[in-house]
Amino acid sequence: MKEYRLHTLICAGTGCVACGALDVKEELEKEIVKQGLEDEVKVVTTGCQGFCERGPIVIVQPGDIFYQRVSKEDIPHLVEEHLLKGRPVKSLMYVPGPEKPPIPTMMDIGFFKHQRLLVLKNRGRLDPENIEEYIGFDGYRGLEKALAEMTPEEIIKEIKDSGLRGRGGAGFPTGLKWELCRKSPDEIKYIVCNGDEGDPGAFMDRSILEADPHAVIEGMIIGGKAIGAHKGFIYVRNEYPLAVKRLKIALSQAEEYGLLGKDILGTGFDFPIEVIQGAGAFVCGEETALLKSVEGKVGRPRPRPPYPTEKGLWGKPTNINNVETWANVPAIILRSAEWFSSIGTEKSKGTKIFSLVGKINNTGLVEVPMGITLREIVFDIGGGIADDEEFKGVQLGGPSGGILTEEHLDTSVDYESLTEAGAIMGSGGMVVLSENDCMVDTARYFLNFIQEESCGKCTPCRVGSKRMLEILDRIVEGRAEEDDLKKLKILAEKVKKYSLCGLGQTAPNPVLTTLRYFEDEYKAHIEEKRCPAKVCKNLFKYVITDRCTGCTFCVRNCPTDAIEGEVGNKHKIIQEDCTKCGTCLEVCPVDAVEAVDNE
Amino acid sequence: MEKVEKILCDYVYDESKIIQILEEAQNEYNYLPKEVLEYISQNLNTPLSKIYSIATFYNAFSLNPQGEHFITVCMGTACHVRGAPMVLERIEERLGIKAGMTTEDQMFTLKTVNCLGACALAPIVVIDGEYYGKATPQKIGKILDKYQQKETTNTKQKEQVK
Numbered sequence: 001m002k003e004y005r006l007h008t009l010i011c012a013g014t015g016c017v018a019c020g021a022l023d024v025k026e027e028l029e030k031e032i033v034k035q036g037l038e039d040e041v042k043v044v045t046t047g048c049q050g051f052c053e054r055g056p057i058v059i060v061q062p063g064d065i066f067y068q069r070v071s072k073e074d075i076p077h078l079v080e081e082h083l084l085k086g087r088p089v090k091s092l093m094y095v096p097g098p099e100k101p102p103i104p105t106m107m108d109i110g111f112f113k114h115q116r117l118l119v120l121k122n123r124g125r126l127d128p129e130n131i132e133e134y135i136g137f138d139g140y141r142g143l144e145k146a147l148a149e150m151t152p153e154e155i156i157k158e159i160k161d162s163g164l165r166g167r168g169g170a171g172f173p174t175g176l177k178w179e180l181c182r183k184s185p186d187e188i189k190y191i192v193c194n195g196d197e198g199d200p201g202a203f204m205d206r207s208i209l210e211a212d213p214h215a216v217i218e219g220m221i222i223g224g225k226a227i228g229a230h231k232g233f234i235y236v237r238n239e240y241p242l243a244v245k246r247l248k249i250a251l252s253q254a255e256e257y258g259l260l261g262k263d264i265l266g267t268g269f270d271f272p273i274e275v276i277q278g279a280g281a282f283v284c285g286e287e288t289a290l291l292k293s294v295e296g297k298v299g300r301p302r303p304r305p306p307y308p309t310e311k312g313l314w315g316k317p318t319n320i321n322n323v324e325t326w327a328n329v330p331a332i333i334l335r336s337a338e339w340f341s342s343i344g345t346e347k348s349k350g351t352k353i354f355s356l357v358g359k360i361n362n363t364g365l366v367e368v369p370m371g372i373t374l375r376e377i378v379f380d381i382g383g384g385i386a387d388d389e390e391f392k393g394v395q396l397g398g399p400s401g402g403i404l405t406e407e408h409l410d411t412s413v414d415y416e417s418l419t420e421a422g423a424i425m426g427s428g429g430m431v432v433l434s435e436n437d438c439m440v441d442t443a444r445y446f447l448n449f450i451q452e453e454s455c456g457k458c459t460p461c462r463v464g465s466k467r468m469l470e471i472l473d474r475i476v477e478g479r480a481e482e483d484d485l486k487k488l489k490i491l492a493e494k495v496k497k498y499s500l501c502g503l504g505q506t507a508p509n510p511v512l513t514t515l516r517y518f519e520d521e522y523k524a525h526i527e528e529k530r531c532p533a534k535v536c537k538n539l540f541k542y543v544i545t546d547r548c549t550g551c552t553f554c555v556r557n558c559p560t561d562a563i564e565g566e567v568g569n570k571h572k573i574i575q576e577d578c579t580k581c582g583t584c585l586e587v588c589p590v591d592a593v594e595a596v597d598n599e
Numbered sequence: 600m601e602k603v604e605k606i607l608c609d610y611v612y613d614e615s616k617i618i619q620i621l622e623e624a625q626n627e628y629n630y631l632p633k634e635v636l637e638y639i640s641q642n643l644n645t646p647l648s649k650i651y652s653i654a655t656f657y658n659a660f661s662l663n664p665q666g667e668h669f670i671t672v673c674m675g676t677a678c679h680v681r682g683a684p685m686v687l688e689r690i691e692e693r694l695g696i697k698a699g700m701t702t703e704d705q706m707f708t709l710k711t712v713n714c715l716g717a718c719a720l721a722p723i724v725v726i727d728g729e730y731y732g733k734a735t736p737q738k739i740g741k742i743l744d745k746y747q748q749k750e751t752t753n754t755k756q757k758e759q760v761k
Contacts, residue, residue, distance in 0.1 A: 014716060015717045015720065018717050018720055018723070018730035018732060019720065019730075052717065052718070052719035052720075053719045055719065197716075198713065198714075199714070200674070200676045200677075200679075201675050201676030201677045201714055201718055202716070203714070203716030203717075203718065206716045207716075238657075238658075239712060239714070239715060239716070240716070276618075276619075277619070277622065278618075278657075278659075279621070279622060279658070279659040279660065280658030280659040281656060281657050281658060282713065293618065295615055296614060296615035296616055296617045296618055297653070298652050298653055299657075355716075355718065357676070357677035357719075357721070358676065358677050358680050358681075358718075359680060359681075363677070363718055363719035363721075364719065395676065429676070431676045431677060431680065433680060437680050442679075442680070445676065445679050455656075557737055559692070559740065579688070579692075581685050581689060581736045582682070582685055582735075582736065583735070583736050583737045586735050586736075586737055587737060
């Protein structure tokens with residue numbers, strides 16, 4: 001293989017690509033040729049680096065020099081200074097705050113320093129479309145060990161001993177699930193990878209599939225061997241075209257290398273994998289619904305038992321695990337259960353990936369050891385709350401999860417502690433909320449989501465969620481009555497208790513946790529017709545204060561012509577015409593627009 | 600119906616691949632015309648009602664023709680808390696349609712999506728595959744101006760050619 005003096009790694013995850021990473025790459029390649037460096041510098045496109053807030057990201061190796069928010073225009077200077085003359089460019093480095101010096105290397109940046117990468121270890125260091133790079137970093141060695149040196153029972157024991165639990169949210173012990181499926185008496189068995197990551201604000205699985213598809217494939221083949229399965233399916237969400245593309249490339253390369261398909265590594269074990277692209281239905285993340293969808297049917301769930309490990313795809317025993325769970329498997333087999341279980345807490349082993357989003361400075365994807373505190377994630381890794389606002393809460397687990405508050409910041413991140421506090425580990429969505437977020441509006445948001453995605457099969461979910469949403473609509477619109485809160489609580493309990501599948505059973509959670517910790521806010525909406533965070537449109541108004549210099553900027557930008565005023569005179573908002581779109585607030589150069597309670 | 604026939608052939612008339620078949624048919628026609636569904640039903644020997652139930656259950660399918668420009672507004676949690684509802688409202692106002700609809704002149708189709716997983720750019724609007732991150736009602740107004748101007752010029756040019 002050709003040796004290069006320098007490698008430039010460009011993040012080509014969805015976030016960076018959306019910010020123009022591919023243009024940056026093109027320019028970089030052009031400029032390298034222009035400077036005659038094409039034999040010395042290699043350009044590699046990698047999977048998601050995780051630090052999406054700072055995209056597009058370019059890393060120069062050796063030296064681990066981290067460049068952020070790189071634009072096409074920065075490239076000529078970067079190539080000449082760093083790649084040609086060897087002088088790193090300070091102006092493109094990460095600066096942790098005002099008056100602070102730039103941080104040159106990746107691992108010195110707070111966002112990366114506190115993470116522990118097991119599943120995402122290959123993110124940003126290899127080209128996901130090149131199997132040789134994966135193999136170069138110990139790839140498929142776990143599979144080799146499993147096939148050549150271990151019996152299926154030994155593989156299952158290793159996974160059981162490691163303490164690995166399902167990363168899709170519920171935390172069921174993976175090894176135990178494998179064992180149940182292995183013991184199901186049937187000639188034909190299947191395994192499935194659940195990549196129907198539907199929780200809004202969560203993109204862990206997308207990132208793994210885009211950055212390191214071979215890890216998932218390797219994990220599945222090992223699982224296939226252990227369970228005695230005949231075929232694997234990877235079900236990927238419709239909205240992730242890049243992940244599907246990379247998976248397909250990875251599968252064909254693995255097959256070419258004899259690592260997939262017939263007679264894997266000459267051991268006589270046959271195991272093909274097929275990618276199935278979903279068609280946009282949130283409920284298909286629920287395992288029984290997902291199986292229906294793989295079979296080409298309408299994805300509606302069915303009651304369990306029987307569990308898929310007994311009756312799954314086409315009535316055959318089927319083992320379903322989430323993307324992150326599968327990606328954990330190769331390293332456990334290669335490095336041992338003992339190594340894996342040394343990370344984490346007593347009952348929650350290993351790491352967990354979270355997508356850290358919302359009102360946070362460092363939006364991105366983070367992998368942390370179990371047992372870390374929420375405070376460390378939000379403040380040390382996440383860099384605290386954006387725009388100097390106050391922390392209010394963190395929403396975990398999407399529409400099935402709950403909101404935790406200031407008092408829970410020191411809670412250990414593990415399955416048990418989070419459940420005890422009223423949230424769930426969930427698949428890994430972590431939405432940070434600030435003082436300017438309304439908890440009633442947030443709860444309404446999730447319930448509206450569930451209501452739209454309810455498949456309609458069972459009445460508690462279909463009708464119950466609709467009635468709950470109507471109550472929340474009344475509350476946010478200022479039409480609620482005193483006993484609405486009581487009705488909401490009763491309905492929430494019923495929907496939780498009587499719904500058929502996980503979607504309905506967990507649907508009231510965002511409402512219940514916000515009620516538990518922020519009942520005052522609900523009461524302010526109902527009794528005082530007031531939205532303390534100034535989010536619910538009917539319950540506040542915008543006014544122009546004396547700071548107004550009369551620049552007419554807002555007058556000209558208001559889409560509904562709801563502001564009157566002339567140059568030099570203080571402007572006024574005509575409340576009847578105002579739609580509260582917030583444009584005036586956005587464009588005012590002197591912050592003269594304020595949201596206040598209705599009289 | 601040659602195109603549908605080819606898709607059916609690619610999937611060896613396998614009924615269990617109906618979702619993929621419909622996905623490809625939609626890519627081909629930009630929506631699922633009734634005749635196409637009927638043709639698939641006859642050739643897969645599957646009741647039309649069953650195909651209809653799949654085509655209406657999954658969000659990815661559309662039974663109506665879609666506009667020339669496709670606007671997707673992300674309504675994920677991160678986008679929601681950073682103001683996506685206002686952005687959507689502005690687009691709806693400008694185009695005179697609600698999410699899920701197509702403008703009368705067939706120029707724009709407006710859709711919402713639950714999460715694109717690019718939360719650092721929240722709120723996000725995607726127009727014809729182009730990402731517009733950190734959108735605000737004001738910014739999106741300007742972006743729409745650009746598309747609508749382009750359309751007006753195109754129409755004028757077409758008229759001149761005629």
